[in-house]
Amino acid sequence: MMRTFCVLIACALLTAFYPKETSLEIGAPIPGADVKLQDISGREISLNGARGSNGLLVMFSGNHCPYILRNQARTVAICGYALQHQVGVILVNSNTTLHNGEESLAAMKTYAAAQQYNWFYVMDKKAVIAAAFDAAHTPECYLFDKNGRLAYKGAIDDSPGNAGAVKTQHLQNAINEMLAGKPVKVNTTAALGCNIKRF
Template sequence: MKSSCIFLICVLFILTAFRPVEAGLEIGAPIPKSEVKLHDISGREITLNAARGSNGLLVMFSGNRCPYVVRNQGRTTNICAYALKHQVGVILINSNIALQGGEESLENMQAYAAQQQYTWFYVVDKKAEIADAFDAGHTPECFLFDKNGRLSYKGAIDDNPGNAEAVKVQHLLNALNDMLAGKPVKVSTSSTMGCNIKRF
C-alpha cells in the first residue's frame, strides 16, 4: 500500500511538472495585457509595453523558491543580460498569488533579486491576471516577443531545466539570435518543466 502511494505521488509530480507546448498563445500573437500596470520591486509601476526594448521583449514567469528556478539561476541571469545587451527588454513576473503573503512576498522578491543582482524588472502579478492571459503554468516559463510585439518563441530556456550540465540545445538563446538576425525562429516552441504557478 505504501509503495503504491509513493508511485502515485511520483506520477502526479511528473504530470504537473511537465507542460506541453500546444496550450496558450499562438506564435505571432500580440503581447497580452500589455497596458496593465504591474508593481515592480523598485516600487514603481511598469507595463509590458513600457518594458519593451527597441528589439523586443522577453517575459519570464519566475519566483523565489521553486527548485527549478534555483537550478536555472545562472542561466536566467545570463540570458536576461544577453537580451538587454541587444535591446530586448526583460521583465520577470511572479504570479504565485497563493504565496504572496509569505515566501513570494514583495519583500522576499526584493531580497532575491538583490541576491541575484537583477538589473531588469521583477514584478508582482497580484491576481495572476498576466499568467492567465499568457496561459503560463510553470516557473520558469519564457515568452519572447519581437520588435513589433509579436510572439516569436515560447517555452523553456533550454532542453534540460533540471540540469545545467546536461544542456544540449539552448532554445531561448537560439530564438533570440534568430529574431535579432531578422530570420524566422527555427524552433519557436518547446516544452516547459518547472514548478506550477501557485494560483490558489
C-alpha cells in the first residue's frame, strides 16, 4: 500500500514539473500567428503573413530526415496544389539542435533551391512555433481555413514511408473539402516521421 502511495506521489510530482502539452484541436486558431520567422530569402515572415485568401498550410519540415527525403516529390506537389488554390504555404524548420549544422539557414536555402520551392521556408530558431502547435514530427501538416481555423492536421497521405503504397491523399482531400465549404471528413491522421530535434 505504501509503495503504491509513493508511486502516485512521484507521478504527481513529475506531472507538476513536466506538464503535458495539449494537442491543437480542430477549429483552433493559428497558434503564434504573428511571430516573425526568418525565411530563406532573408526576410522575416509570420504565419499570418503567409496566409492566402483561402487559408494556410503549415508544414513542419527539414533537410535531411529520411521521411522528408521519401516525401520530397509529394511535398512539392501538395504545396504547389495549395498555392494554386490560394492557400498560402509555409514550411517550418524547428530542428533547433541542428540549426548550426545540416539544418542551418544556408543548408535550408540550398535544399529549397534543389527542390525548387516557391513558398516560404522558415527557421523556427527557438522552436516557439513547434511548441505552440505541439508538433512532434517531420513532415507534419496543419491546414487552416480562410478564417484561420484548423481544418486538418496530420500526414500528407496514408503511406509516409512509401510513395508507391499511397491509397488516400489525406491532405489534398482536406484542401478540396475545405475549399468546397464542407467539413473535412478525415480531419486528423497520424503524422509519421522523424522527431523534431528541438530539445
